[in-house]
Amino acid sequence: MPGYAISEEQSEKLNTALSDLAVQAEADAVFMSDCGGNMIAHFAQSESSAIPTIAALAAGSFAATRELATLIGEPTFHLIYHQGKETSIYMQSVLDFLLLVIFGRSTTVGLVKLYVEKASKELEPILKAIDGISETPAKDSAHPLELDQSSGIFGPGGQPTA
Amino acid sequence: MSFVNLGKKEINFKIVYYGPPLSGKTTNLEQLHEIMPDDVKGKMTMLSTQQDRTLYFDFLPLQSSAIKGFVSRFQLYTVPGQQIYNQTRKIVLTGVDGLVFVADSQWEMMEVNVESFENLQENLKTYNRALEDIPYILQFNKRDLPNIAPSHYLEFLLNGGPVKALCKEAVAVKGKGVNDTLNTVCKMVMTQFIEAHNMPSDGGNKEPADRAKDG
Numbered sequence: 001m002p003g004y005a006i007s008e009e010q011s012e013k014l015n016t017a018l019s020d021l022a023v024q025a026e027a028d029a030v031f032m033s034d035c036g037g038n039m040i041a042h043f044a045q046s047e048s049s050a051i052p053t054i055a056a057l058a059a060g061s062f063a064a065t066r067e068l069a070t071l072i073g074e075p076t077f078h079l080i081y082h083q084g085k086e087t088s089i090y091m092q093s094v095l096d097f098l099l100l101v102i103f104g105r106s107t108t109v110g111l112v113k114l115y116v117e118k119a120s121k122e123l124e125p126i127l128k129a130i131d132g133i134s135e136t137p138a139k140d141s142a143h144p145l146e147l148d149q150s151s152g153i154f155g156p157g158g159q160p161t162a
Numbered sequence: 163m164s165f166v167n168l169g170k171k172e173i174n175f176k177i178v179y180y181g182p183p184l185s186g187k188t189t190n191l192e193q194l195h196e197i198m199p200d201d202v203k204g205k206m207t208m209l210s211t212q213q214d215r216t217l218y219f220d221f222l223p224l225q226s227s228a229i230k231g232f233v234s235r236f237q238l239y240t241v242p243g244q245q246i247y248n249q250t251r252k253i254v255l256t257g258v259d260g261l262v263f264v265a266d267s268q269w270e271m272m273e274v275n276v277e278s279f280e281n282l283q284e285n286l287k288t289y290n291r292a293l294e295d296i297p298y299i300l301q302f303n304k305r306d307l308p309n310i311a312p313s314h315y316l317e318f319l320l321n322g323g324p325v326k327a328l329c330k331e332a333v334a335v336k337g338k339g340v341n342d343t344l345n346t347v348c349k350m351v352m353t354q355f356i357e358a359h360n361m362p363s364d365g366g367n368k369e370p371a372d373r374a375k376d377g
Binding site: 007037056145148 | 163164165166167168169170174176198199201202204205207209218219221223224226227228229230231232235237239249250253254256257258259344345348349352353355356358359
C-alpha cells in the first residue's frame with residue numbers, strides 16, 4: 001500500500017484555509033484528518049500533545065457514525081455535532097477527509113456550520129489534488145530516505161530487548 | 163496507509179495489534195507506554211467497557227527520527243477482541259501499515275487464535291488487502307504460564323501462509339518481548355515504505371521473507 005503524500009504547497013494551502021476558517025468562525029482550533037486517523041493539517045490557538053489522539057478519535061467516531069447510517073438505510077451522515085457546556089465539537093466530512101472544529105461560547109454552531117460549508121468548497125480542490133504518492137520524499141533528491149538505526153527506532157530507551 | 167507531509171517533514175504510520183479476546187493486546191500498549199521515554203510517547207487513550215475490556219480501540223502515538231530528515235509518527239492501535247465487535251475491528255484496520263497478531267499461548271486458546279487470525283484476513287479483504295502485502299509479526303504471548311503450547315505448534319497453526327511471518331515470544335504483562343515486537347514491526351514498515359519510494363535503505367534489496375528473518 002503506497003499511501004499518499006501532500007506537498008509543501010498543498011500543506012501551506014490547507015493550513016491557510018484552516019486558519020481562515022478558525023478566524024471567521026471564531027473557533028479555538030480547526031483540524032483536518034483522513035479516515036485512517038492521520039492528522040493532515042491543523043490550526044490551534046495553542047499546541048497540544050493531544051492532537052494525534054483527537055485525529056484518531058474523530059476518525060473512529062466518524063467511521064462508527066457511518067456504520068450507523070448504513071444500518072438505518074442512510075448512505076452516510078456527513079456531520080456530527082457534540083455540544084458541551086463550555087466547548088463543543090463540529091465535524092464534517094469533506095471528500096474522504098474529515099474537518100473538525102472546536103469552538104467555545106464566543107461563537108455559535110450556526111456560524112460554525114456556515115463557515116465550514118464555505119471552507120469545504122475551498123478545501124475540495126486542494127484535497128482532490130492529493131493523489132496517491134505523486135508527491136513523495138523520493139522526489140526531493142536533497143533528502144534521500146535512509147534508516148538511521150544508530151540509537152534504536154525510539155531512541156536509547158526504545159532499544160530492542162534481547 | 164502511510165501519509166507523508168512534506169511541508170512538515172513528517173511520515174505517519176499506523177500499526178494495529180490484532181488478536182483474540184484477552185490475548186494481551188492492550189497490555190502490550192500499556193507496557194510500551196510505561197517503557198517509552200516521555201519525549202517519544204504521546205497520551206495513551208483507552209476506550210474500554212466498565213469491565214475494562216476494549217470497547218473500541220486503545221491508542222498510543224509514538225514518534226521517532228529513524229528515517230533521516232523526517233519525523234516518523236507511529237500510531238499504535240489495538241482492536242477489541244470480542245466477537246461482537248467485528249465492525250469495530252474492521253474500522254480500526256482502515257489504512258493499516260503494519261500488524262502485530264497477539265496470540266494467546268495457552269492450549270485452550272488455540273481455536274480462538276485460529277478464528278481470530280482468519281477473521282483478520284477476512285476483514286482485510288473488505289479493503290481489498292491481503293496479509294501477505296502488509297508487514298506483520300506473530301507474537302506468542304503469555305509464555306510464562308504453565309499450560310502453553312510450544313512455539314512451533316503455534317507457528318504450525320498460524321504461520322502456514324505464503325509469506326512466513328517473524329515470530330516473537332512474549333510475556334507482555336511483565337514487559338518481556340513487547341519492545342522487541344514493536345521495534346521489529348516498525349523497522350519492517352519503514353523498510354517497506356522506503357522500498358516503495360525506490361530509495362536505498364539497509365534492507366532495500368531484500369525480499370519480504372528475508373526482511374522478516376532479519377527482524
